[in-house]
Amino acid sequence: MQINYRKELEKIPVYVPGKPIDDVKRELGLSKVVKLASNENPLGFSPKARDAVNAILTEANLYPDGNATLLKNAIAGKFGIEPEMVLPTCGSDEMVDLIAKSFINCGDEVVMADITFPRYYITSQMMGAAIKIIPLKNLSYDIERFKKAITADTKIVWLxxxxxPTGTTFSEQELSDLLEMVPASTLVVYDEAYYEFASGEGYPKNSLAYLKKYKNMLVMRTLSKAYGLAGFRVGYTIGDPELLNVINRVRNPFNVTLLTQAAAIAAILDDEFLQKVVDNNDRGKEYIYKEFGRLGIEFAKTEANHIIFNAKKDSIQVFEALLRKGVIIRPIKGFSPETWLRVSIGTMEENRVFAEALEAVLAE
Ligand SMILES: Cc1ncc(COP(=O)(O)O)c(C=O)c1O
Known part of the structure; x- marks a missing residue:
């Protein structure tokens, strides 16, 4: 190729998505495949969202509301905040990208954990940031080390x-201590993609309350997980309207589609469906813990809809052996040795199929 591309892209690999179920079936000649690889919702999504999409389908010749007014109002109403504090995006993936584009100058310092959601690294790298990596401690964020690493030069802290992939949490006390020491010129991006599943003691369920005091904090959430709208692509960020307005300068004006806005409004208001999802997840994780216990497998207790475990065998080999049995999960990079994998919590039947397949693979 004769065309030079930006040198910041040299270190960025092309994202390789998990294999679609149909490809795995065809390639391995399997009739049934269970996918527990992408933390998707095993119960689907709210039937009210489906009805809302059906009702508006014939209007999809029109552009969506670029301000997503009704969706902002629904989210704001649910959490008792002003609609101006809400910005919906095409998944929170898009928001990670928009934040990086809006705030990172080449050479700016950003701080993040070593084993965490990879988009923070990729987008920061894309903008030419100087990235400070904080190793996990006992499979969790080491907030003390974050605090030591953050300086007046830090532009963004990604949390x-x-x-x-670990499913682990840090406490409200740790969050509040960190927010207190971060300079007002440092943006704290606080990603709660799995917020709805978390109920453990000390977890900051009231994170939005911190936004009043800390204008340099953005709370990111998604409807891809507990609400099951991953294929629609919708997330939202809550924070200071001035910060959101900077992001609005780089946002594609029609970033959340007409159908998605309708689905999201209905989904976010359906508390009954959400409760079913959380209950299924709670039951599923207890079952998987029990199976890991029975098989003598080391794992991390989770506050999300996925669990990491140490297979004590090469993670790629375990992943491939499970694939041959029709179970797709995800090997996790960054551990040494590379023997850890992540499984999403599915329906009880899917969890059972996973546990049986894993037992067979580990006995091979
Ligand atoms: C921590 C975290 N943040 C953000 C996302 C992006 O979610 P989406 O773009 O589907 O809203 C994910 C998806 O897996 C995630 O795990």
Whole structure:
């Protein structure tokens, strides 16, 4: 190729998505495949969201409301905040990207954990940031080390609570201590993609309350997980309207589609469906803990909809052996040795199929 591209992209690999179920079926000649690889919702999504999409389908010749007014109002109403504090995006993936584009100058310092949601690294790298990496401690964020690493030069601190892929959390006390020491010129991006699943003691369920005091904090959430709208692509961020307005300068004006806005409004108001999802997840994780216990497998207790475990065998080999049995999960990079994998919590039947397949693979 004769065309030079930006040198910041040299270190960025092309994202390799998990294999679609149909490809795995065809390639391995399997009739049934269970996918527990992407922390998707095993119960689907709210039937009210489906009805809302059906009702508006014939209007999809029109552009969506670029301000997503009704969706902002629904989210604001649910959490008792002003609609101006809400910004919906095409998944929170898009928001990670928009934040990086809006705030990172080449050479700016950003701070993040070593094993966490990879988009923080990729987008920061894309903008040419100087990235400070903080190793996990006992599979969790080491907030003391974060505090030591943050300086007046830090532009962004990327935090994920519960963390993907570990499912572990840090406490309200740790969050509040960190927010207190961060300079007002440092943006704290606080990603709560798995917020709805988290109920453990000390977890900061009231994170939005911190936004009143800390104008340099953005709370990111998604409807891809507990609400099951991953394929629609919708997330939202809550924070200071001035910060959100900077992001609005780089946002594609029609970033959340007409159908998605309708689905999201209905989904976010359906508390009954959400409760079913959380209950299924709670039951599923207890079952998987029990199976890991029976098989003598080390794992991290989770506050999310996924669990990491140490197979004590090469993670790629375990992943491939499970694939041959029709179970797709995800090997996790960054551990040494590379023997850890992440499984999403599914329906009880899917969890059972996973546990049986894993037992067979580990006995091979
Ligand atoms: C921690 C975290 N943040 C953000 C996302 C992006 O979610 P989406 O773009 O589907 O809203 C994910 C998806 O897996 C995630 O795990």
């Amino acid at each position: 994920c609570n519960p963390n993907n």
